[in-house]
Amino acid sequence: MAAEVAQLSIPQPKDFVHSPWSMFWWRIRHNQKAMIGGAIVVFLLAVTLFAPLITPKDPNDGELADSLASPGQGYVLGADKNGRDVLSRLIFGTRTALGGAVLIVAISEIIGVPIGVWAAYRGGWVDETVTRIWDMLLSFPPLLLAFAVVAAFGPGLEKAAVALGILYVPFIARVVRSVTLVQKEMAYTEAARALGYGQGRVIFRHILPNCISPIIVISSIDIAYALLDLAALSYLGLGVQPPTADWGTMLSEGQLVLLTSPHLALAAGLAIVLAVLGFNLLGDGLRDVLDPRQAQR
Numbered sequence: 001m002a003a004e005v006a007q008l009s010i011p012q013p014k015d016f017v018h019s020p021w022s023m024f025w026w027r028i029r030h031n032q033k034a035m036i037g038g039a040i041v042v043f044l045l046a047v048t049l050f051a052p053l054i055t056p057k058d059p060n061d062g063e064l065a066d067s068l069a070s071p072g073q074g075y076v077l078g079a080d081k082n083g084r085d086v087l088s089r090l091i092f093g094t095r096t097a098l099g100g101a102v103l104i105v106a107i108s109e110i111i112g113v114p115i116g117v118w119a120a121y122r123g124g125w126v127d128e129t130v131t132r133i134w135d136m137l138l139s140f141p142p143l144l145l146a147f148a149v150v151a152a153f154g155p156g157l158e159k160a161a162v163a164l165g166i167l168y169v170p171f172i173a174r175v176v177r178s179v180t181l182v183q184k185e186m187a188y189t190e191a192a193r194a195l196g197y198g199q200g201r202v203i204f205r206h207i208l209p210n211c212i213s214p215i216i217v218i219s220s221i222d223i224a225y226a227l228l229d230l231a232a233l234s235y236l237g238l239g240v241q242p243p244t245a246d247w248g249t250m251l252s253e254g255q256l257v258l259l260t261s262p263h264l265a266l267a268a269g270l271a272i273v274l275a276v277l278g279f280n281l282l283g284d285g286l287r288d289v290l291d292p293r294q295a296q297r
Helices: 002-009 020-029 032-049 086-122 124-138 142-153 157-167 169-183 187-194 199-235 247-256 263-290 292-296
Strands: none
Touching (some): 032 263, 086 169, 086 199, 086 247, 142 199, 199 247
């Protein structure tokens, strides 16, 4: 009897129940791509936020006497043709690059997510018409159409961002549409409709929450593409206009003196590569982390 009482007094082991957030962060910490990409993205965001505090010089203030100065001659990364500090312009260029890329993706989501959900939920001729319009837009390279739009309405960061944002709509809309097609046939969605719930409640309570994970993944990858496209527009003089610091503009200026002062183009090129690599790795890592099949493993 005493042995039975002692056994009852010993706390029995219980299965530890992990919350969804704890499991999510556990999978993030154990995903190498997500950690590396996240570290790069956090570093770029920190540079963007604290740019005025960490720049050694005014990015738009130059000394013509220091034109094309080599790295180490009073300038960490050298000076451009106008004697402006390359490091300072590189740091402030992070703001235009990330800000423009995030604006492009935000515009595409604001337009693409509702269209994708609406087309898939309605189905029929609505879905068919919207899908054909997407296919028509996707048949042309987005950057080529952006050239035409920006050339017609004039250069500038805002115009380039709006043009690219509209052209990115089919990418996010097709992903949302595919998720909606699956979710609207699920048992709980049909049960909600059978209970008399309206279309708005079914969409916002049952369909859109299941679209969040794919939207996060595709947005991370789209930011990388937006960085490249925006830099390409600036490189051709259709994006960010001087004297605003921008990586694409710096790359364009650097290629003119590539043989004599390679540090100009090299600094901007490496910044673009690092940013694109970071968002691509983060997107791939989030895709693995948010994949239900990976979560079960």
